Amino acid sequence: MKLNIAVLPGDGIGPEVTAQAIKVLKAIAMEFNHVFTFEKALVGACAMDKTGIPLPEETISICDKADAILFGAIGDPKYDNDPLATVRPEQGLLGLRKTFDLYTNIRPVIAYDDLLNKSSLKTKQIKGSNILIYRELASGIYFGDKHFSNNEASDICKYKRSDIERITHLAFKAAQGRKHKLTLVDKANVLASSRLWRTVVNEISKEYPDVTLDCMYVDNAAMELIINPRQFDVILTENMFGDILSEEASVIVGSIGLLASASIGDKHAMFEPIHGAYTKAKNKGIANPIASILSAAMLLDHFGLYDEAALIREGVDKSLKLHITTPDLNTKYDNISTTKVGDFIEDFINNPD
Amino acid sequence: MKLNIAVLPGDGIGPEVTAQAIKVLKAIAMEFNHVFTFEKALVGACAMDKTGIPLPEETISICDKADAILFGAIGDPKYDNDPLATVRPEQGLLGLRKTFDLYTNIRPVIAYDDLLNKSSLKTKQIKGSNILIYRELASGIYFGDKHFSNNEASDICKYKRSDIERITHLAFKAAQGRKHKLTLVDKANVLASSRLWRTVVNEISKEYPDVTLDCMYVDNAAMELIINPRQFDVILTENMFGDILSEEASVIVGSIGLLASASIGDKHAMFEPIHGAYTKAKNKGIANPIASILSAAMLLDHFGLYDEAALIREGVDKSLKLHITTPDLNTKYDNISTTKVGDFIEDFINNPD
Ligand SMILES: [Mg+2]
Ligand SMILES: [Mg+2]
Incomplete structure (x- = not known):
């Protein structure tokens, strides 16, 4: 080639x-x-x-x-x-x-057997963890209109249905080739953009009946990633939550020096x-x-x-x-x-x- | 009384x-x-x-x-x-x-000696950790204008200078009664609202010369909280980052069932x-x-x-x-x-x- x-x-x-x-x-x-x-x-x-x-x-x-x-x-x-x-x-x-x-950032998070002792987490906690994080990368608060003055500043987190649809299909397909589980991470109890994510992902999940869909709030996910990382297979989330969670998830690997990514x-x-x-x-x-x-x-x-x-x-x-x-x-x-x-x-x- | x-x-x-x-x-x-x-x-x-x-x-x-x-x-x-x-x-x-x-949510995060074994984190990692998280609670993306339709949704994260000033003074004062260190967590490399936080907190820090100010990006902080929690004394951050980090920090305590908070x-x-x-x-x-x-x-x-x-x-x-x-x-x-x-x-x- x-x-x-x-x-x-x-x-x-x-x-x-x-x-x-x-x-x-x-x-x-x-x-x-x-x-x-x-x-x-x-x-x-x-x-x-x-x-x-x-x-x-x-x-x-x-x-x-x-x-x-x-x-x-x-x-x-x-x-x-x-x-x-x-x-x-x-x-x-x-x-x-x-x-x-x-628009799609993909990050594998794997607890390597030879490096379990390098993690801040207990070995029994992380052994066998293998997570694939799908982070939306082309929209959200990083790209919304910004305003800055000395007295006030603001950022807009905006998602269109089509932004969500295209990455969601990729994430479901990835789950089909793995352990058939997808966890959507959002803050649907507070954010309108998260409610759109939850609506669209729920709809699309019907096209992938062999994949189990789970929804989790981002604050809870930040905790669950540490106390029970083996529960996750594919994680799907919006841009900023993905930024935070994928860097946090590096503690499972034991070193940020091992974490690769693809942006597709x-x-x-x-x-x-x-x-x-x-x-x-x-x-x-x-x-x-x-x-x-x-x-x-x-x-x-x-x-x-x-x-x-x-x-x-x-x-x-x-x-x-x-x-x-x-x-x-x-x-x-x-x-x-x-x-x-x-x-x-x-x-x-x-x-x- | x-x-x-x-x-x-x-x-x-x-x-x-x-x-x-x-x-x-x-x-x-x-x-x-x-x-x-x-x-x-x-x-x-x-x-x-x-x-x-x-x-x-x-x-x-x-x-x-x-x-x-x-x-x-x-x-x-x-x-x-x-x-x-x-x-x-x-x-x-x-x-x-x-x-x-x-406007100020205060959350103590303490690694109790009698509960060190309850944590997912290694004992040597957390022993002696004692963090006080100051989370801004009355502004930010939770309260900004929201828009929801079936095809598009958005949330606004807005901060006024005065929103930042009042909690920042409380956080600096708390640090003065503790280990004299304040860590501002933001995403100033991407968000306009975070840049206002960093500007205001840097200015106010001059009134508290006995407190060391550190600034950290939120994705990095999500990792540092796990790999080196003892580096933190008082953490100051905006609403959503505080929501995520304080729930994540519960893993240091070993149980979310021990975490109290005050909203002042x-x-x-x-x-x-x-x-x-x-x-x-x-x-x-x-x-x-x-x-x-x-x-x-x-x-x-x-x-x-x-x-x-x-x-x-x-x-x-x-x-x-x-x-x-x-x-x-x-x-x-x-x-x-x-x-x-x-x-x-x-x-x-x-x-x-
Ligand atoms: Mg990052
Ligand atoms: Mg919360």
Whole structure:
């Protein structure tokens, strides 16, 4: 297969982890006789530094022509100190989601057996947890009209029926391939937008009689995720609730350094680790590249390259088992760098036995 | 002291737990020579059943004349099934908060040494955690204009500078009496309303140079609460984020059945357990009354009756130590009812030695 991949390393640790994902994708291409090409572009604080805006036209054009986008991370503390600034690095990410209508964010949350002891949660609590979070990504309060003055500020959370319908079908289909359970998280006892979510999802559920639908309020879900994560299979929720719950759910995995994600639209798809720029760790060789590498695996899945994706995941599992991991996960060795983890998984792909 | 207390038992387990709080307050009045009078009123689903509306005029008038409001719980599943209903039990609670301008919700989150093993979190993770959450309660997306149609729905999150200022001063003052740290939780990288929060709180922080101010995004805070709860002293946040984080924080305590809260305005104050109606447990004698009893202690604190409040808390501590607790907490006895816990703490107040 030929795949033209736009690479947006972004800020902070984005470039160093993305480099490992590319290394792994190149090994896959070699091993399976694919042709993957990579074209880099600027986004976020580094784009602001060079062009003044977080999502330059050239970046949009490169992404538009590509089959998929591999994204690193965005944000720099130097742009955080002024709450009145109107141009912000994060607009680069929001802009990509909006420009390419990437309306579904998918985040797997898996309690790896080799890492159960890394979690803040008791092992008996999380063992066997395997959740797929479907977060609506192109609407809601992040994109509604905003108003800011020194005396008053407001944000609008708006959902159209069609915004809800399209992601809901994807989430039900995902549940059909898993444990046949879908949990809608909303705040329907207070919010009008949540009541529309509940109405639409209830209607659509009739087309998927083999999937059990559960509805849960977001405050309750924030608790249930911790006290009983195994109850969840697929979680479906709106943009902001998904942002909060997916970062919270990272505690089940034991490390945010393992969390990959896909952002899917009808014509474009972007793959990114969820850990963010983590500027403090930049260029120290301690950034965990596994989330970026697992995002590359999700990219391959998206194009039906399931064997290829599975081989990457095997490599990741092996690195965890053998403690070839960065310091955030490693209790045995203290000298395994970002690059070394990438090299190990690359080697594994070249010689899996 | 004379205190006229409006009692709103509400729905579900509200009446049975509130009865224990009243029992305890009566014991305190006897022991300390106070005169506490109690006047009951309807709110929530039980008010809808009898009057058609969740917050009748008579209830408002009783609360208005009272010195304080003791609240049980609200909500009934029979009103949950129709997402299109426009009159809902929860409006009773929102109505009380709005009518009496109860703009600050205060929730203590304490990892009790006797209950560390009850938490889903590892003991080493939570031991010593003691957080006070200040949640803005009278504005934000819960009260903004709403629009609902079958094809589109929206909610507005609006904050005025004055809404933010008044709770911020209370939160800074609370931090001065504790560990001198305040964490503002917002989503200032995306929301205009959050940027106003950050602007105002930063300005006000200059009046409290002995308090360290930290700012944290809500998605990150949802994770940090679990992986490092001891970093927090006072958390200050807007309405919806506070709703989510305070319910999530209950996992630190090990049981939502222990979480009390106060909702404070300039002229009125309401005290309530945060566990909600929990209708499944209604009239089974298994509802944990401690959160309601601790809410009564917060009521006494509010009127400067610190010794009285401390005696209630001693009684609660003793009940935990001796396993005189309802089944949700009890690993030793399986027959301790809601009433029995109330009786034990009442006895303790009458004979503390
Ligand atoms: Mg996030
Ligand atoms: Mg709540």
